[in-house]
Amino acid sequence: MDFQDYEDKLVQMRSQQVFKILSYLKSVADPENLQLLHRLENTDVEQWPEAMGIHLCKSLHELNSELQSILAAQSQFDIGQYGYCASCEKKLEPQRLCSDPTTQYCLECQTKLNKAHR
Numbered sequence: 353m354d355f356q357d358y359e360d361k362l363v364q365m366r367s368q369q370v371f372k373i374l375s376y377l378k379s380v381a382d383p384e385n386l387q388l389l390h391r392l393e394n395t396d397v398e399q400w401p402e403a404m405g406i407h408l409c410k411s412l413h414e415l416n417s418e419l420q421s422i423l424a425a426q427s428q429f430d431i432g433q434y435g436y437c438a439s440c441e442k443k444l445e446p447q448r449l450c451s452d453p454t455t456q457y458c459l460e461c462q463t464k465l466n467k468a469h470r
Contacts, residue, residue, distance in 0.1 A: 355429075355434060358434065359426075359434070361453045362429070362454070365453070366419070366422045369422055370397055370400075373400070373415045376411060376412060377389040377392070400416070400419060425455075425456070435449065437457050438456040439457055442458055
């Protein structure tokens with residue numbers, strides 16, 4: 353895969369994530385979700401993670417986290433840093449990008465982060 357393929361994949365993932373979030377909010381049509389749905393429909397997708405806030409049920413929290421990862425990876429493209437570790441700035445392993453185009457860390461740095469958050 354070349355970087356254009358990854359960028360295209362991220363655009364596709366973003367569209368799918370937006371669809372999942374909107375579908376969830378429509379399917380669980382309580383007043384709070386309907387209010388959030390209205391707010392998101394009038395907000396740029398890049399602002400959704402903040403607009404969704406922190407008071408989310410587990411399902412929405414997971415969808416929001418996935419959207420944040422996608423948007424972060426797209427931001428890396430915008431600044432010319434996609435494919436480099438956000439910590440040590442080494443090139444990311446191609447197999448890591450293939451399995452998860454949103455990955456931000458090389459295996460070594462990800463392992464260190466995981467140990468630090470235990």
